[in-house]
Amino acid sequence: GNSVTQMEGPVTLSEEAFLTINCTYTATGYPSLFWYVQYPGEGLQLLLKATKADDKGSNKGFEATYRKETTSFHLEKGSVQVSDSAVYFCAQGAQKLVFGQGTRLTINP
Amino acid sequence: GAGVSQSPSNKVTEKGKDVELRCDPISGHTALYWYRQSLGQGLEFLIYFQGNSAPDKSGLPSDRFSAERTGGSVSTLTIQRTQQEDSAVYLCASSPQGGPGITDTQYFGPGTRLTVL
Numbered sequence: 001g002n003s004v005t006q007m008e009g010p011v012t013l014s015e016e017a018f019l020t021i022n023c024t025y026t027a028t029g030y031p032s033l034f035w036y037v038q039y040p041g042e043g044l045q046l047l048l049k050a051t052k053a054d055d056k057g058s059n060k061g062f063e064a065t066y067r068k069e070t071t072s073f074h075l076e077k078g079s080v081q082v083s084d085s086a087v088y089f090c091a092q093g094a095q096k097l098v099f100g101q102g103t104r105l106t107i108n109p
Numbered sequence: 110g111a112g113v114s115q116s117p118s119n120k121v122t123e124k125g126k127d128v129e130l131r132c133d134p135i136s137g138h139t140a141l142y143w144y145r146q147s148l149g150q151g152l153e154f155l156i157y158f159q160g161n162s163a164p165d166k167s168g169l170p171s172d173r174f175s176a177e178r179t180g181g182s183v184s185t186l187t188i189q190r191t192q193q194e195d196s197a198v199y200l201c202a203s204s205p206q207g208g209p210g211i212t213d214t215q216y217f218g219p220g221t222r223l224t225v226l
Contacts, residue, residue: 032212043113044200044217051212089152094212095140095159096168099152 002027006090006100013080014108021075021103023064023090031092033057033066033073036099038087047075047088082107111135113218115201121224122191130186130221134203141184142204142215143176147197155199158184191225198222 007022025033035047035057048057053068062077073090085107090100114133122128134141143155154168158178169175173191178184188195198220204213 036217043219044202046214046216049212049214091152095142095157096154096165097142097144097152097215098154101151 002031002092002098004090004092004098004100006088007103008101009087009103010106011103012106012108015082016079017107019075019077019080019084019105021088021090021105023073023075023100025071025073025090025092025098027071027092030068032094033064034091034097035062035064035073035075036089036091038089038102040086044089080105080107082109113201113203113216115199115218115221117221118219119222119224121226123226124193125190127187127189128191128223130188130199130201130223132184132186132201132203132218134182134184134201135216136182138203138205138216139181140204140206140213140215141178142202143184143186144200144202145197146200146220150197152200155186188223191223193225196223196225 004025032051034049036044037047038044048059050057050066056065064073064075087102087104089102091097116131139160141158146152156176157165173189176186200220201218202215204215
């Protein structure tokens with residue numbers, strides 16, 4: 001069945017460091033891909049998405065590119081901030097989203 | 110405008126009791142989804158409603174779980190004869206359209222934390 005595998009956490013970085021959180025998927029066909037974020041004490045919210053191969057989703061300085069050949073959708077940010085501390089979920093699908101296990105990110109000042 | 114709301118925010122119940130969890134989607138959204146977030150299983154899809162179509166119940170873990178959506182708006186997730194493994198955060202989401210071939214953004218509520226003693 002369809003699945004999502006993402007980089008296990010927790011990940012701890014210093015402010016202004018470069019961030020990569022890896023995400024790969026298995027699916028029949030070409031699903032839409034998403035990154036959701038859950039800030040402390042808040043609900044899940046969409047960070048960015050891509051609906052077809054080679055699309056790049058971007059928001060709040062984060063980017064991810066839909067790579068069909070490597071079935072990947074890695075999340076990157078060039079310079080992280082303390083306020084980026086959260087749990088990040090990679091997901092695939094349309095209506096029935098399939099989520100990865102989540103990666104807890106902590107940014108230290 | 111108002112987001113997705115869920116009630117109660119926390120529910121503690123005893124094993125064997127029935128519980129009802131409520132979801133109020135964003136006004137005008139035709140699609141509504143239920144997910145479960147637990148330590149052992151992560152985030153799992155449970156059920157999906159889209160307009161007047163029959164719901165997709167393929168993610169419900171057992172026949173103790175059921176959901177309905179009245180008037181195309183509010184939804185209730187019911188768990189009968191609760192078990193300890195039902196303890197989790199139950200998340201509701203809504204999207205503007207849903208439907209085959211449409212990739213909407215799903216907007217999530219804050220969740221209901223269910224604890225079964």
